[in-house]
Amino acid sequence: MSKKIIDFEQLKKFDDEFKPVQLLSTEGKLLEPDWKPDLSDEELVELFKQMVWSRTLDERSTKLNRQGRLGFYAPTAGEEASQIASNFVMEKEDFILPAYRDVPQLVLHGLPLYQAFLWSRGHVDGNKYPAELRALPPQIIIGAQYVQAAGVALGFKLKGQKNVAYTYTGDGGTSQGDFYEGINFAGAFQAPAIFVIQNNGYAISVPRSKQTAAGTLAQKAVAAGIPGIQVDGMDALAVYEVTKEARDYALAGNGPVLIETLTYRYGPHTLSGDDPKRYRTKETDDLWVKRDPLVRMRLYLESKGLWKQEDEEAYVEQVRAEINEAINKVENMPKQKISEYLKNTFKDTPAEIQREIEKFEEKEAK
Numbered sequence: 001m002s003k004k005i006i007d008f009e010q011l012k013k014f015d016d017e018f019k020p021v022q023l024l025s026t027e028g029k030l031l032e033p034d035w036k037p038d039l040s041d042e043e044l045v046e047l048f049k050q051m052v053w054s055r056t057l058d059e060r061s062t063k064l065n066r067q068g069r070l071g072f073y074a075p076t077a078g079e080e081a082s083q084i085a086s087n088f089v090m091e092k093e094d095f096i097l098p099a100y101r102d103v104p105q106l107v108l109h110g111l112p113l114y115q116a117f118l119w120s121r122g123h124v125d126g127n128k129y130p131a132e133l134r135a136l137p138p139q140i141i142i143g144a145q146y147v148q149a150a151g152v153a154l155g156f157k158l159k160g161q162k163n164v165a166y167t168y169t170g171d172g173g174t175s176q177g178d179f180y181e182g183i184n185f186a187g188a189f190q191a192p193a194i195f196v197i198q199n200n201g202y203a204i205s206v207p208r209s210k211q212t213a214a215g216t217l218a219q220k221a222v223a224a225g226i227p228g229i230q231v232d233g234m235d236a237l238a239v240y241e242v243t244k245e246a247r248d249y250a251l252a253g254n255g256p257v258l259i260e261t262l263t264y265r266y267g268p269h270t271l272s273g274d275d276p277k278r279y280r281t282k283e284t285d286d287l288w289v290k291r292d293p294l295v296r297m298r299l300y301l302e303s304k305g306l307w308k309q310e311d312e313e314a315y316v317e318q319v320r321a322e323i324n325e326a327i328n329k330v331e332n333m334p335k336q337k338i339s340e341y342l343k344n345t346f347k348d349t350p351a352e353i354q355r356e357i358e359k360f361e362e363k364e365a366k
Helices: 041-066 080-089 103-109 113-120 145-158 171-175 177-188 218-224 236-254 282-289 293-303 309-331 338-345 351-364
Strands: 095-097 165-170 193-199 228-232 257-262
Touching: 041 080, 041 103, 041 113, 041 236, 041 293, 041 309, 080 103, 080 193, 080 236, 080 257, 080 293, 095 103, 095 145, 103 113, 113 309, 145 165, 145 177, 145 193, 165 171, 171 177, 171 193, 177 193, 177 218, 193 236, 218 228, 218 257, 228 236, 236 257, 236 293, 338 351
Parallel strands: 095 165, 165 193, 193 257, 228 257
Antiparallel strands: none
């Protein structure tokens, strides 16, 4: 059992000295000598492999988008520690409510990769989840999944189920009303929810400093009477430990926890026309590249004799093959028909739309 590093009751109180939790230096060395990861060597390697998988998926998805083989895509490179290490804590019976940049967590939680690609292409089958998958499709509306997560978490509490609902938004999401409504509702009913703010510094192009006068985003939790924690989002071990202790705290009946991860997206907001060079400087980009979460974790594992360059090269080739298999499966599936779009639009189809469906079905049959 590793030493606990979070005092949740203290975090419910306002403190001008909100300081991010950090456990690994940029050189991959432990900063807290008395603390040891509550992970076996095999689990540490698996955590890093999932981060490498995510980076490889991002690189390949970017190319697929530019080739016209994927639709909407929000790059994830740089956020692997924030996304993957927090997700690594969760159990399959926990419920994930992802935002549009959180497809890697959704796939690792159980969504087949080819369905994630279908979702990107706007195919209805991308939203037909396996019965055992406890998840909702990625939410495009900013911050809205916070309200949904509060409801799912309250459902777990009312049913006496020992699980958490966990969700993500960016720094821009904290400027939405849904953000406060979600954490306030979950706090009032002590619902077991983990709310993650992935603070990558920019709500599309608006810097965090122009979104709020708050010293940190984590301290917004104080207004809802729940703990707020800030963590180095480029440090996989810190994100893992903070999320693990937060989950334990929530499952003990104490209510929700808000986690702010300080991270960075190396690419644009999405591949739909955003140009980060218009609002970010090369100096800022270079600073965050030096904090690369993969480099930090890789150095840590290499120092323990758990990882070698040839291991990574072989694994990346394996991941690329899996991605190719998934995209090939998607491209060989029947395309959607206009009649199907219309059928999926309404639960109770209006008469005029039904007539349009019949017209299109007649044309499609020829």
